[in-house]
Amino acid sequence: MEETWTKKELNSFRTMIKDKRESVIIELDEARERAESFTTGDSVNAIYSSHMADAGSDQQEREKLFYFLKRETEFLKYLDRALEMMDEGTFGICKTCKKKIAEERLIEVPHTTQCFSCKSKVKF
Numbered sequence: 534m535e536e537t538w539t540k541k542e543l544n545s546f547r548t549m550i551k552d553k554r555e556s557v558i559i560e561l562d563e564a565r566e567r568a569e570s571f572t573t574g575d576s577v578n579a580i581y582s583s584h585m586a587d588a589g590s591d592q593q594e595r596e597k598l599f600y601f602l603k604r605e606t607e608f609l610k611y612l613d614r615a616l617e618m619m620d621e622g623t624f625g626i627c628k629t630c631k632k633k634i635a636e637e638r639l640i641e642v643p644h645t646t647q648c649f650s651c652k653s654k655v656k657f
């Protein structure tokens with residue numbers, strides 16, 4: 534028998550995902566602003582490049598920032614996907630065994646299409 538989430542359960546997931554989405558968007562905005570300040574600051578830094586140590590940590594900071602941006606942008610896509618799956622009625626249901634996916638797993642990876650045991654069994 535196929536399992537389903539109740540409307541109430543789905544709604545609380547939806548709220549959780551939307552909240553996460555909001556905070557990711559805010560974080561992304563802040564990170565983008567910082568990334569831009571790095572980019573526009575380049576020519577200024579070049580003039581005062583006598584501080585090599587500072588330039589090095591700037592570079593590190595910039596790499597961290599771009600990595601963060603990339604990861605958060607991916608995460609945002611996953612959250613959007615999860616919301617789509619809710620509309621399609623496929624959210625939180627394992628596509629292999631048709632059972633509900635553990636709540637803890639859905640909080641970690643809301644767009645997942647398989648429960649942990651099915652995912653572990655599949656060998657490509």
Ligand SMILES: [Zn+2]
Pocket residue numbers: 627628629630631632647648649650651652
């Ligand atoms: Zn399964």
